[in-house]
Amino acid sequence: MTVKDILAAIQSPDSTSEDFAALPLPESYRAITVHKDETEMFAGLATRDKDPRKSIHLDDVPLPELGPGEALVAVMASSVNYNSVWTSIFEPLSTFGFLERYGRTSELARRHDLPYHIIGSDLAGVVLRTGPGVNSWKPGDEVVAHCLSVELESSDGHNDTMLDPEQRIWGFETNFGGLAEIALVKSNQLMPKPDHLSWEEAAAPGLVNSTAYRQLVSRNGAGMKQGDNVLIWGASGGLGSYATQFALAGGANPICVVSSDQKAEICRRMGAEAIIDRNAEGYKFWKDENTQDPREWKRFGKRIRELTGGEDIDIVFEHPGRETFGASVFVTRKGGTITTCASTSGYMHQYDNRYLWMSLKRIIGSHFANYREAWEANRLIAKGKIHPTLSKTYALEDTGQAAYDVHRNLHQGKVGVLCLAPEEGLGVRDHEKRAKHIDAINRFRNV
Numbered sequence: 001m002t003v004k005d006i007l008a009a010i011q012s013p014d015s016t017s018e019d020f021a022a023l024p025l026p027e028s029y030r031a032i033t034v035h036k037d038e039t040e041m042f043a044g045l046a047t048r049d050k051d052p053r054k055s056i057h058l059d060d061v062p063l064p065e066l067g068p069g070e071a072l073v074a075v076m077a078s079s080v081n082y083n084s085v086w087t088s089i090f091e092p093l094s095t096f097g098f099l100e101r102y103g104r105t106s107e108l109a110r111r112h113d114l115p116y117h118i119i120g121s122d123l124a125g126v127v128l129r130t131g132p133g134v135n136s137w138k139p140g141d142e143v144v145a146h147c148l149s150v151e152l153e154s155s156d157g158h159n160d161t162m163l164d165p166e167q168r169i170w171g172f173e174t175n176f177g178g179l180a181e182i183a184l185v186k187s188n189q190l191m192p193k194p195d196h197l198s199w200e201e202a203a204a205p206g207l208v209n210s211t212a213y214r215q216l217v218s219r220n221g222a223g224m225k226q227g228d229n230v231l232i233w234g235a236s237g238g239l240g241s242y243a244t245q246f247a248l249a250g251g252a253n254p255i256c257v258v259s260s261d262q263k264a265e266i267c268r269r270m271g272a273e274a275i276i277d278r279n280a281e282g283y284k285f286w287k288d289e290n291t292q293d294p295r296e297w298k299r300f301g302k303r304i305r306e307l308t309g310g311e312d313i314d315i316v317f318e319h320p321g322r323e324t325f326g327a328s329v330f331v332t333r334k335g336g337t338i339t340t341c342a343s344t345s346g347y348m349h350q351y352d353n354r355y356l357w358m359s360l361k362r363i364i365g366s367h368f369a370n371y372r373e374a375w376e377a378n379r380l381i382a383k384g385k386i387h388p389t390l391s392k393t394y395a396l397e398d399t400g401q402a403a404y405d406v407h408r409n410l411h412q413g414k415v416g417v418l419c420l421a422p423e424e425g426l427g428v429r430d431h432e433k434r435a436k437h438i439d440a441i442n443r444f445r446n447v
């Protein structure tokens, strides 16, 4: 039995759940990995010069044992997230430390502590097997998976599953991720695949869409409301392309920051009007490595006021981190919110705290999304209210190049990876719904 037989079953319109359940599973499958004995390979290099193409491998790996409450999924497509870039350059930490720590927690978790890490935190595919105790999903179900892995044995996470002390991001802090032909997930990561999307389109939003939903929309994040001025850094990027859609769909006013004409045009196509090209306008928030330039914060704030008719920002959607955080705090209005989920340009932030406390602003830390938020975010995709922002897909063997493009900011929106899917465009079940949204679905393609 090989993965080819699995693909044949997925592509046959006559396959039943029983057929999938009866399919013998292969002993091994192809997966994108990083290797534990290579974690020092970039020592001494600047972050920018660490090349994912050198550290990312395509290996044949043994199929992991299936545990209670888990599912093995045939992955038709996945996507590249920035967490896979971090894994591949071993920053800020090697992810093997996460796997070792997880491995120490239980007999079953020990499976994850291996000399290779199968990465990837998104998938669209078909359930192959479910473990004991799984009743809601069965072989043959077409699914996407969100990337929240929790144990829920502590009451700390019972209100908000992101607060579980054993909270992990699947495919980053666990093994057996989505950039592979088969993935292992906890069954409560599974959600119905939006039926009007192809495999690669369905795999694209998951991680970033859920993150943007919690960070911007949810009461656990900024709790955006109609009319809010929302400053969105990287508005055509992975997170930003969903934050921009949430702002527009929720009646807010996105002020989109991008770094090229082409990206500004994409934001316009999404329906945004207030756009700042940070490159063309040449903002330099740092005079040197240690000193910021408040005059540049003011110039940036003035530009925002020009675009809003004199208003300041209610919510900043932050993720670039060190480079922009001082400016983000400054341009926020009295009582406004800076919500942050990352620090791409550096995690030691510096800002003038007088502007925070004197103007009663709040900084909110946000990370991925709880079970319910991930479900709600996927529901909006399934209803065609929010659309995938897939620009390009790569073959599984070219994942290193795809991660390199994301690392060097050469991509637009989201970058997809075909795993078992032999070509793009497969897996669409509801053609009528798709036709209604086709322009929005294709907005980011080939730009």
Ligand SMILES: C/C=C/C(=O)SCCNC(=O)CCNC(=O)[C@H](O)C(C)(C)COP(=O)(O)OP(=O)(O)OC[C@H]1O[C@@H](n2cnc3c(N)ncnc32)[C@H](O)[C@@H]1OP(=O)(O)O
Pocket (backbone or CB within 6 Å): 082, 083, 086, 091, 092, 093, 147, 169, 207, 211, 341, 342, 368
């Ligand atoms: C969905 C997608 C998401 C993304 O893309 S996010 C971007 C990618 N992710 C990242 O860049 C994050 C990577 N992760 C990290 O950098 C690290 O993961 C953290 C900095 C988040 C945490 O570091 P750690 O080493 O895991 O934890 P510690 O807190 O630095 O050290 C643990 C030790 O510190 C003790 N400790 C914790 N809190 C306290 C306290 N309040 N007072 C005293 N001690 C404390 C603990 O007990 C433990 O101790 P003991 O080492 O002895 O076991």
Ligand SMILES: NC(=O)C1=CN([C@@H]2O[C@H](COP(=O)(O)OP(=O)(O)OC[C@H]3O[C@@H](n4cnc5c(N)ncnc54)[C@H](OP(=O)(O)O)[C@@H]3O)[C@@H](O)[C@H]2O)C=CC1
Pocket (backbone or CB within 6 Å): 081, 082, 083, 086, 207, 208, 211, 233, 234, 235, 236, 237, 238, 239, 240, 257, 258, 259, 260, 263, 278, 319, 320, 323, 324, 341, 342, 343, 344, 345, 366, 367, 368, 369, 406, 409, 413
């Ligand atoms: N905590 C969480 O749950 C999550 C965290 N993340 C983290 O968020 C970050 C962004 O992820 P994602 O959106 O997918 O990545 P992308 O690279 O797709 O998009 C980020 C965008 O941010 C802009 N940007 C990058 N660097 C800077 C800078 N120095 N100053 C201003 N703008 C900058 C760029 O847009 P432009 O050049 O057009 O300005 C870029 O396109 C990553 O660090 C990732 O690890 C992501 C998802 C979830």
